[in-house]
Amino acid sequence: MPLHFAPSRAAGRSVVARILSRSAPVRAANDNGEFVVDDHLVEAALRHFAKHGLGAAREAREQAKIAFFNGDRKAYEWWLGVCRTLDRRVADRLEQNAR
Template sequence: MTIRFAAAMNGTMPAIAGVLCTGAPLDAANDNAARTRPMLCAVSNSPNIAMDAGIAEALMHFARHGLSAADRARIEAEAAHERGDVPARTRWLGICGHLDRRMAVAVAHRLRG
């Protein structure tokens, strides 16, 4: 059975295009005030590079392993813990945390104790 997705149309513009705009504020604001509110899709002037790298690494791991990616990251973290490789354990727990936060917290708690 084939499943197809088509975004709803709003006149001539797809509804999803409204979500992708960079000028949509996240909360109500006075139109006349200086724009100090966070934007929905705005590019940050000072990106958090460590967070971006962690998310990118987690996404690449997910691309390789699909829905079992969090479980595989957990296995790698446990293997690194057995080897005594603290940086690798931290890296794999970070990847697992991006994919399944509860699993990562439970594994970290178990490895500490």
């Protein structure tokens, strides 16, 4: 005797059916928005992180502060970029304080 499987009446309301019917998110959850990072900055941030570990963003912020108070705008922008690559919120606060 052959067996025939038919979907249940509640198939359209099952948890699996709801999950499979959802569309993909438009943006990744970890996407930093419109901020564009160049490869050199990413490499520098990774090297900085390898050297300083979890405190790398704080160290980059300190380097940016030193450059800012020394009037070195180019170095300030570089360290701000490194800091932003590592931790956007820390960089945003630094930038707000620099204004």
